[in-house]
Amino acid sequence: MEILVVSPEAGNWQTPSPLATAVNRLTDAFARAGVNVVTCSPFYKRLFQDTTDYHCVFRGTERLQGKPYEVWKSESDPLHTYIYNDEYFGRPYVYGPPKDLPYSDNHLRFAFLASATLAYAEESGFKCSAILGHEWGGALVGALARTTYTNYAGRTPFFFNVHNITYDFHIPASEIEKIGLPPQDFNMDGYEFWGKVSLLKAGICYAEKVLFPSPGYRDAMLNTNLPGGLSGFLNYNADKLIGVQFGVSYKVWDFNREENLPIKEAKHKAKLALQKKLNIDFDSKLALYVHLDEEAGKTSETLATILADITKQDVFVIVGMYPDAPEWNYYQDFAHQYPDILHVWPLAKGAENTGPLREVLAASDILFAANIREPSTSIILKALAAGTLPLTGSNIGVATMLDDYAPETAGCANAFLVEDANAPHQMLRRLKDALHVYRNEVADWDKAVVNAYSGFHYEWDRTISKYLLILGELGL
Structure with missing residues (x-):
């Protein structure tokens, strides 16, 4: 042909x-x-x-x-x-x-x-x-x-x-x-x-x-x-x-490609490495990554609305964004005030951002992706390639191909989905659900991570x- x-x-x-x-x-x-x-x-x-x-x-x-x-x-x-x-x-x-x-x-x-x-x-x-x-x-x-x-x-x-x-x-x-x-x-x-x-x-x-x-x-x-x-x-x-x-190219985004460790062990190792690099102890909290680039849509607005509520949960938030973004000072001030709750991760432009983004996705447990605008939603695929579970809307890009977590779907689940990712209360409630599974349903969580990392695998x-x-x- x-x-x-x-x-x-x-x-x-x-x-x-x-x-x-x-x-x-x-x-x-x-x-x-x-x-x-x-x-x-x-x-x-x-x-x-x-x-x-x-x-x-x-x-x-x-x-x-x-x-x-x-x-x-x-x-x-x-x-x-x-x-x-x-x-x-x-x-x-x-x-x-x-x-x-x-x-x-x-x-x-x-x-x-x-x-x-x-x-x-x-x-x-x-x-x-x-x-x-x-x-x-x-x-x-x-x-x-x-x-x-x-x-x-x-x-x-x-x-x-x-x-x-x-x-x-x-x-x-x-x-x-x-x-x-x-x-x-x-x-x-x-x-x-x-x-x-x-x-x-x-x-x-x-x-x-x-x-x-x-x-x-x-x-x-x-x-x-x-x-x-x-x-x-x-x-x-x-x-x-x-x-x-x-x-997505798994040759680029699979952080565990060379070592080929069990994904639970690989992610634990990546999380320890990131804590050491940032000189921050996550203290066994669920690591939540929020990617605020030009395709993030209303993700920042949604996060800001419920950020005070998130701080009351056993969650550590990492916000990835460009230093020239309008919200940079807001999140930096928040991070300085609550260093044990939130850290701002500077994004670079183009290919220079690949390594740092792969590093932070590998160390994260959840990707917080509210009403993102990116048509292919590649950030979600990159998260899945790192064994990081997306929290997003059921009508967003690739989400129609994902399996939402519920006790009866635990064996195949690889995401936490909401009906409207632009609704802050839905995102907060589903984050609490994810935290509950992370804390109390460890076998279900581990299975979901495996499903995301090796079960989905969507190459070009x-x-x-x-x-x-x-x-x-x-x-x-």
């Missing part, structure tokens, strides 16, 4: 973005499954660790805008193909300056990416079985396959991967022909959005199937009143939408196996 992948972000960046990381992991897993995958993304030279190993392997002219393009590759990075045009991708930022307006010609830039990718695939003789586009920046490849490149890919199934529904790019209707969209589909059931063109809707419109990063996120999108009436469009296309859980290869099953159901 041959799959052509188009993404606005991917490859060997110095500090990979969440989207680039996900696309990279998917690409690796495709290759491990024996798929001949060509993943094409822009060559952002400023973002790479070292470009000396990369060289131009092809030059051509794409058909949509008639612009020249270069194809760059590296022997050390064989699964990724990079499209370069200095006018479009020689800029300092991917989409535009941070905290400023995006580049006004982003639609032209990423239409060029899609066109150049299809041009190169055709001219290099790549006979793709399917095309996969990521996010709005990879959405236009589906339309261009049916218009500008119909002789090459007009009958090739297009799959669109929506990592986060909140990201989109809108342009005036006058720009339709410039990006290769069929004018007849400029309507509410097509890619029209309040009189403008939605690139996200364009991707969904021309997709055979639309893939979301978790079953829970797919269901939430269909049952949430999204702004602008987008929920109506999604429900109109509900048969296309599939939630496929993104995985499982994600790709489901992708390939979807392709197989279409006869590919």
Whole structure:
């Protein structure tokens, strides 16, 4: 099977973005499954660790805008193909300056990416079985396959991967022909959005199937009143939408991978090591980790509401957050006032945070994840890979695949779930339930930890196996 992948972000960046990381992991897993995958993304030279190993392997002219393009590759990075045009991708930022307006010609830039990718695939003789586009920046490849490149890919199934529904790019209707969209589909059931063109809707419109990063996120999108009436469009296309859980790399997140100790022993060892590092004695308390990054949603608000009640429990709270976060001073002041109850764990950006996050998850007993926004909820998967039980909502991302603890489900449980993770009283009550099991039902707790650590085990290869099953159901 041959799959052509188009993404606005991917490859060997110095500090990979969440989207680039996900696309990279998917690409690796495709290759491990024996798929001949060509993943094409822009060559952002400023973002790479070292470009000396990369060289131009092809030059051509794409058909949509008639612009020249270069194809760059590296022997050390064989699964990724990079499209370069200095006018479009020689800029300092991917989409535009941070905290400023995006580049006004982003639609032209990423239409060029899609066109150049299809041009190169055709001219290099790549006979793709399917095309996969990521996010709005990879959405236009589906339309261009049916218009500008119909002789090459007009009958090739297009799959669109929506990592986060909140990201989109809108342009005036006058720009339709410039990006290769069929004018007849400029309507509410097509890619029209309040009189403008939605690139996200364009991707969904021309997709055979639309893939979301978790079953829970797919269901939430269909049952949430999204702004602008987008929920109506999604429900109109509900048969296309599939939630496929993104995985995590256990090679990265399994802290016990090398020693391979019994998980109870490994976690006890990790907890002692963290106490020594912090010079804090948890005093046999349940260790509760709260991850407050940009995807934490209302977790901080929920925690703050019940923090005073948590201090009355036999719990030690570790709050992971960026030093520049608005709530930093609040939690630091609390930690200084109650050092035997709470500690603030500084988060770093990008790959620099991997080791510290793995360390604190390994030493924790519970992950407190209230109404988080991350569609794939990878923080929950990372916690499970560390044998740490998530306390979260039953409708959040991967939670639909978890088994809630109850005395009658103790043998298979791997989480503590609430109906509404945005309700502080529900989270507090369930935390008390978890504490009771931790203290009084030790065998049940130990079994739940084993279930989380070795029973769930959701690698990226499982994600790709489901992708390939979807392709197989279409006869590919």
